[in-house]
Amino acid sequence: MTDAPVATSARLAPPVAKEVPQERVHHGDMFVDPYEWLRDKDDAETVAYLEAENTFTKQQTGHLEQLQEQIFTEIKTRTQETDLSVPTRVGDWWYYSRTVEGQQYSLHCRTAAGAGDWTPPTLEAGVDVPGEEVLLDGNALADGKEFFSLGAFSASIDGTLLAFSTDFVGDERYTLQVKDLRTGQLLPDVVEGTLGGATWDLTGSTLFYTTVDDAWRPHKVWRHALGTPATDDVVVFEETDERYWLSAGRTRSDRFVFLVSGSKTTTEYRVLDADDPTGEPRVVAPRRQGVEYHLEHAVIQGEDRFLVLHNENALDFELAEAPVDDAAPERWTPVISHSPGTRLEDVEAFRTHLVVSQRRNGRTEVRVLPLSDDGYGESYPIEFDEPIYTVGTGGNPDFEQPTIRLGYTSMVTPASVYDFDVRTRERTLRKQTPVLGGYDPNDYEQYREWATAPDGTEVPISIVCRKGTPRDGRNPALIYGYGSYEMSMDPAFGIPRLSLLDRGVVVAIAHVRGGGEMGRRWYDEGKVLQKKNTFTDFVACAQHLTESGWTAPDHLVAHGGSAGGLLMGAVANLAPEAFTGILAEVPFVDALTSILDPSLPLTVIEWEEWGDPLHDPDVYAYMKSYSPYENVEAKDYPAVLAITSLNDTRVLYVEPAKWVARLRATATGDAPVLLKTEMEAGHGGRSGRYDAWRERAFSYAWVVDTAGAAHETSPKGS
Secondary structure (H helix, E strand, O other): OOOOOOOOOOOOOOOOOOOOOEEEEEOOEEEEEOOHHHHOOOOHHHHHHHHHHHHHHHHHOHHHHHHHHHHHHHHHHHEOOOEEOOOEEEOOEEEEEEEOOOOOOOEEEEEEOOOOOOOOOOOOOOOOOOOOEEEEEHHHHHOOOOOOEEEEEEEOOOOOEEEEEEEOOOOOOEEEEEEEOOOOEEEEEEEEEEOOOOEEOOOOOEEEEEEEOOOOOEEEEEEEEOOOOHHHOEEEEEOOOOOOEEEEEEOOOOOEEEEEEEOOOOEEEEEEEOOOOOOOOEEOOOOOOOOOEEEEEEEEOOEEEEEEEEOOOOOOOEEEEEEOOOOOHHHOEEEEOOOOOEEEEEEEEOOOEEEEEEEEOOEEEEEEEEEEOOEEOOOEEOOOOOOOOEEEEOOOOOOOOOEEEEEEEOOOOOOEEEEEEOOOOEEEEEEEOOEOOOOOHHHEEEEEEEEEOOOOOEEEEEEEEEOOOOOOOOOOEEEEEOOOOOOOOOOOOOOOOHHHHOOOOEEEEEOOEOEOOOOHHHHHOOOHHHOHHHHHHHHHHHHHHHHOOOOOHHHEEEEEEOHHHHHHHHHHHHOHHHOOEEEEEOOOOOHHHHHOOOOOOOHHHHHHHHOOOOOOHHHHHHHHHHOOOOOOOOOEOOEEEEEEEOOOOOOOOHHHHHHHHHHHHHOEOOOOEEEEEEOOOEOOEOOOHHHHHHHHHHHHHHHHHHHOOOOOOOOOOO
16 A cells, blocks of 8 residues: 655745737837737636636735734624614615625615604614515525625615616626515516616606626616516617717606716716606707716706706816706806816705715815705805815715715724704714724824925825834835826725734825826826826825835835726836835736727727827827836836736736736746736625625735734734
């Protein structure tokens, strides 16, 4: 008898992707791409390579398994697992969601509302709610599935029907269904391949939904008559311009259905009476290149009006009004005139007031504009005390409500839900996300500092750390950035982040150009042929952290995802010496290849964000000069952890796969380069909350180790 093989602990060699040179020629420039073959995810060799990378990453991070489990346990034990949201009133019902300890997904519920009662019922987690109806149980829907995402969740106006949609793959193609809430039975109405949302007409007999084309561009709004087969559904409108995407929604007043065509720079609304679903949509204001506008229906002095938030001759937007039957631009009458530096972001109309969301000096603000028989009153802000915070509206679906539901957070204050009563101007805290285990915000400090970019621009940074953290240049640190699409990365609280802070990690958000933190100019100066400002701003913020004593380059990890992953790849090329590690999640690191191919998801509608390198040689040359994949060089790089998902439709897995292969083949030094691919997930990663916590624990354990932080937490006050 021979002995059984003995397992060894031999270290795996890093996977080496084969090179299959493919030439790409544009504008007289040739680029030879050796790893484009990885784009075929149905090829067994591609899958084998990704799995080999996963195996290598697992081995390389094996020494962190105990730390990963500690961080996961910390997240879990700090989270109130059996919990529920603050109920939101819609019609005759209070709607809310709740979670149960041990279950991955939420239950979506409702309970009856009393006439005229705008104070949400006080519900206690884990205690039965009188009269509760469980409308959908995500755990039951996800049973036996590796992935689950709920898209549409829309009750008819009378509350008798529920339209909902599900995705079990992660590719964001949803199946739309209808549940009769009177009987609990699913109706035979099933529509495959929808985008995710659904809008009821006023009568509850018709649903509007959106589908995408082969490039994942929402391009058709359909009408589905309840009780008829999906094959009989009618296209209400098709957007044929490939630069535009299409959406549909009903106004808060329930008066209209809006069909919205939008590009990165231009908007066009079509309007349909919500009680006439088979009517012909009419254009409100024809599209004009560079003019963006947002419509809201309001009743002003007893008359139906459209509120128009627009940027015509108003860089940071202006609020106007116009008649609903003739809202052409020449009829737009200013309500809030343009004020440079105050970016008007949204307006919401209610029976007695308007709510305006805006930002100024890098901070969010909410203002109330009262309405009366005389028209508009004097606006006033809803004020908070902390020097750094984020506030915004949410959960305000009823046109008649006299309260404004607000979401509030800061880097030390957990997510909080307030109701603001416009009659009394009183603010009531309805819920603050519980943090178990004795969390005390006084144990932490937050700061707003400013870095100076190479062109002299002052770039804001939000910083949070343990109270009393010394500025001696020895702290481990994590700096996060995004900087695209005018999306603002405002300061917010996160339970998982406590696992970093309690290990002495300083956490910073770099509010770089390309985002919207400082208004429309901030966005314009970080896109197309000024995109490099995003990268140099981020490097300036990193240098500020080191020069001001917060950390040092050998303790600083950079973090970004999606378009923020492009930022990660760019700064790794631009200033690798500034960082000890790069955490890049679903990173857009092969940007030029993607934006050159109109057949790929979202490419054409992205040309107004990045430029059109296919037809413009200047844009091609500019993008090639910063696109991370093309600019990998033979030099020392920081440690890299790239995380992606096989079914991601927004940033294809092939981008980080090619980038990692090129880094490993080209970079000098011995810093590890790792790739982790979720084989059953989409752009947002794993879908269940426990799975998501484990993924965050995995990446944070890598950050702790790479930044040189202690694996154990420090006692409070140390």
